[in-house]
Amino acid sequence: MSKIEEVKVKLEAGKAKLVPGLVQEALDEGNEVKNILQAMVDSMGVVGDKFSSGEIFVPEMLMAAKAMSKGVDVLKPLLVGDTISSLGTCIMGTVEGDLHDIGKNLVAMMFESAGFEMVDLGVDVSAAKFIEAIKENKNVTLVALSGLLTTTMPAMKESVQTIKASGLTGFKVIVGGAPVTAEFAAAIGADGFAPDAGSAAVKAAELVKA
């Protein structure tokens, strides 16, 4: 098994203590930084798929994301003049009136692992705060809104519509959360929707590459 393959296997298994050493060994063998990084991004895609299919659960996903993060730390100094994120910046938050953050945090980890630079605004985020963050950050390609409560679905609708009507461009809007459906996402004018954290990263990459 090649070192890059070993990195992939251990990352998918969530071995956060082993992955940095293996990444270093892969570098020492002469593998290119971008190839190692891509292998790790691919592995997180596998982790996302397994989560979506119910094969693994939140702890396994968190451990894989941690392993990814530790592995990327080894590569970071070698990415001089470049950026790890190739998919642009994602502004993310749970909509106004909603304090749930677990789902949002999981999605943020998966997005970061897929290649987004994340700007996490936290919970209870107003439409105005989303717009302010879009203006303040460079290369915003995605805005992601989360909501867990049926009672905060109107806030999600208002935020999406306010963002869309702001005149700001260059990004797509994705929504998710327990009560959100593809139909609701389409009805409020979002560009995309995903039912869980695993498939959200795939959908997000699709949206910004489209």
Added chain:
Amino acid sequence: MLTKRQNFMETIKGGNPDRFVKQFEFLDFIYEAPMEIDPEPGTEIKNGWGITWRWPEGQLGAFPVHDDEHKVLKDITEWKKYVKAPSVDFPEERWAAAIEHANSIDRNEQFVAVFVAPGLFEMTHNLMGMEDALMSFYEEPEAMHELIDYLVEWEISYAKQLIEHLHPDALYHHDDWGSQISTFFAPQMFEEFFLPAYKKIYRFYKDNGVKIIIHHSDSYGATLVPYMIELGIDVWQGVMTTNNTPELIKKYGKQISFMGEIDSGTVDFPGWTPELVAEHVEKACKDCGKLYFIPNLTQGMDWGSFPGVYESTDEAIDRMSKEMF
């Protein structure tokens, strides 16, 4: 006509109920029993464990605060240093109202019920935050086992007080084990960390006169049902439609009953209507049938989030009882 308690027993034993059990009607909760309190809407408290709970205005409930300033346990390996259980030795006068309430209940009509929350898993993430708690099962399993053992000891010491003072017939115990589409952890992880822990707690209650154990988890949890049976849980309250409840009833009904199937999120919101509630109640009753099933709003407790929803659900269940019994 059967009493509420008799009708409940007929339902969960597969006998001859004469109507649907109407949500929590079979229980009379002794809310006066001393326990950790939640903040009032718009306020914040630090409870006996040191956990800060905040209930922002306009929200449906309180949330534990887990920023660096407020998180009780930042490193699971140091839990002994930071986790200090509050005393369960309340002054006798704190029990007076609860005892009076318990004594006033006709136990032929209803069960004298005690309410315990948060549960063991909830306590771990209330102390540490969800991400830290879930990763600690992998990273520091021994420390997690120790912490859970400590929480079990505390729960049993509180159970002793409840039993000694109130002689409850039923326990309603809270611990959310999943989201609406999945459990938070693999069944194997549940088996390792929570099965032995809950066995101790639920066995203690049953060995000390508690006849019925109702466990609340308003979530997906179908894969955990065999463990619930092993734990001696009589009723899983909070079963959501995502579980395929009719199938669960067919497969496990003789061993455990299911209470819920009316997903609170679909009916309990500001724009609710009695017609919408009636539609969901009818579907739940017709899909799940008369035995091993109690129609109920999944969120738990004997009230709704928005005025009138719980009562409207009761009325719709009454109508289904007339139609189906």
